[in-house]
Amino acid sequence: MAATLRNVTTYDLRLAAPLALGFVVFFITPLVILLALSFQADPQGTHYGLTQYVNFLGDRFSLGVLGSTLWLGVKVTLLTLLLGYPVAWLHQRAPSWAKGIIMLLVLLPLLTSVVVRTFAWVVILGRQGIVNAALASLGLIDTPLKLLYTDTGVVMALAQVQMPLMVLPLITALGRIDPNLADASSVLGAGHWRTFRKVTLPLSLPGIIAGCLLTYAAAITAFITQSLIGGGQMLFMPMYIYQQASTLQNWPFAAAISIVFLVAVLVVVSIFNVLGRLSRGYTNA
C-alpha cells in the first residue's frame, strides 16, 4: 500500500519537473542575481555593501516614490472593489442569458492588449478627449479639465484595466453562497440591506480578499498604464526602476529598489493572505 502511494507521488513530481525547471532558470536564478547585484556598492561592482539600500532608505524622493506607488495600489483597489462588487452581485442575481453577457463584458478587457486599452483612456481623458468635449458642448465647462497626467486619471484607468481581476474572484465567491441563506435571512425578518450586511458581505470575504490581492499586485506593477496616463510628471516604482537601470545604467541601485519594492509588496500580500485564511476559516460550512 505504502509502495503504491510512493509511486504515485514520484510520478506526480516528475510531471511537474519541466515547469519547476523553467521556474528555477527564469525566476529563481534572476532573482538571486538581482539580490547579489543589489549588494554592489558601485555600478562597477568593485566592492560589496549595503550602500544602495542606505541610499534608497535615506532618500526622501525615493521613499516618496515607493509611498505613492503603494498608496496608488490602495486607491485603485478600493475603487475597483466599489465598482466591481455590484457587477459581481448583478451577475449572481441575473437570469442565465444575462449572466453570459455580463461575463463577456467583464472578460472583454482581457481580450485586448493593455497598450490598446490604455491608449483608449488617453483618448477619453485628453484635453480634446471625449470627457472634455462632452462637458464643453453641454456648456458645463469653458476650459478643458486636466484629466490626463493626473493621479485621478491613473487611478481611473488602472481600475478599469484591472477590473476583471476583482470581478472574477467576487463572482466565484458569491456563487458559492447558498441562496437559501438570503431567503432564510429575509424570512427571519431582515430587509435587503441587513441581509447583505450580515450574510452576503461576510460570506463573500474570501472573494473580496482574493480580488483585492490580485488587483493590488497588478495595479502597483502596471508599468504601461502608469507611464502612459501618468506621463512625465508622475513617477511610480516600475518606471523608477526602469530609469535607473536603462537610462542611468545604475544597475546596483535599480536592483536594490527592486528588492525593496518586492519586500514591500510581499508584506502587503502576506497581510492579505492572513486575512484570507481567517475569513476562510469561518465561511467554510
Next chain:
Amino acid sequence: MVSASPSNPAAPRGRTLLLDGITQRYGGSVAVNDVTLDIRGGELVALLGPSGCGKTTLLRIIAGFLAQTKGHVIVGGETVDGLPPNRRSVGIVFQNYALFPHMTVAENVAYGLDARGADRATQRSEAQRMLDLVKLGHLGDRYPRQLSGGQQQRVALARALAVNPSILLLDEPFAALDKNLRLDMQIEVKRIQRLSGITTILVTHDQEEALSMADRVAVLSQGRLEQFSPPTEIYDAPDSLFVNTFVGSANLLGGVLVDADRSGGKVRLDAGGLIGTRAPKGDLRPGSRVTVCLRPEHLRVDPGAEGVETLNGVVEMGLPLGATVVHEIRVGDGTAVKVSEARIDRTLLLAPGTPVRLAPIAPGLASVFAAA
C-alpha cells in the same frame, strides 16, 4: 414567544392559513393549478407529491419568495399577498437547514430577534430558551459545521421558532438524515409542534413521513390538488387512482363495472371473479371499463376460498419479510398480483408454481376508478 410547556396542556392555538385558488404559471407551464387549502390553526398539514408536483412552489408562495399568478394567501383572516418575506411572520426550516456558517449556533437562533430589534439581553435569553427547547442548550457557542446533521436541524428549528412565527414551513426537513435519526427527528418535531401549537406545513415526497406526522395530507400531482384528507382516509379511501398508487402500494386490475350505488359497487374482473368495491369515484355507470385497486394486505391466499369473489392464480414468488410474507401471484388475465399477509403460520410460504385461490379479506375494500 413560544410559551407552552409540557405542564401546560392548553397549548396556544396557531393561526389559520387559507390558500384560496392559488395558481402559479411559469411562462407557458402551470406549476400550481387552482389549489385551495383551508388549514386550521395549530394543524400540521403535509404537502405530499412527487418532484415537480408544485409543493415547493406552494411553499415559496406562502413564504413570499414568489408572487402567485392568481389566488390569495390568507393568514389568520388577513391577506398577505404582496407582503415581502420579512413581513410575513413565517418560519422556514430548509432542506439543507441554511444555517449561517459564519455565526455561532446562538447567533443563528438570535438572528431573527436581532432583525426585529430585540435588545441584546432578550436576544441572549430567548436564544437560550429556544436552544433548551430543542435540547441543545449546551452548544450555543459552537459553529454549525461542528454539529451533526440532526443537531443542525434542531438549530434550524430553534431559529425558525425564535421569532414566534404564525406559520412554520418545513421543506423536506428530514431528507438529509439517515433512517434511524429521521424517525427520532420526526418525533421531536412533532413534539415541539404540539407544544407550540404552531400551524405547520410540511413539504415532503415521503409518504410515510406525511402519513405519520400530519393531521391532514394534501396530495398534489402536476400542480393539482388530488386529495386533502386525514392520513387514514388518504390511505383507505383515496379519491383518485393517482393517490391510490402514490400512497402505499396497490394492485391494479382491469374490469367492467356491473353495479354501482352510493354504498358500493361490483366489478367483474378481467382476471375472473366478481368483486365488491367502495362506491366508484366520479361519473361511472354500469358497463364502464374500470380499474380496481386492491392493496396487497387486503388480499389473502386461501385454498379453501369459495364464491364469486375469488381469483385463481399461480404463485410466481414468495418473499418472507420478517413479520409479513409477500407472494406474487399471476392471475387469470396475466396480471401479477402482490399479496401481503401476517406471518402467523410458519408453513405459509408457498413454492413457485403452486396453484392458489385469492380472496379479499373483507368485502368492499377495493377502490374503483375509471380505467386509466
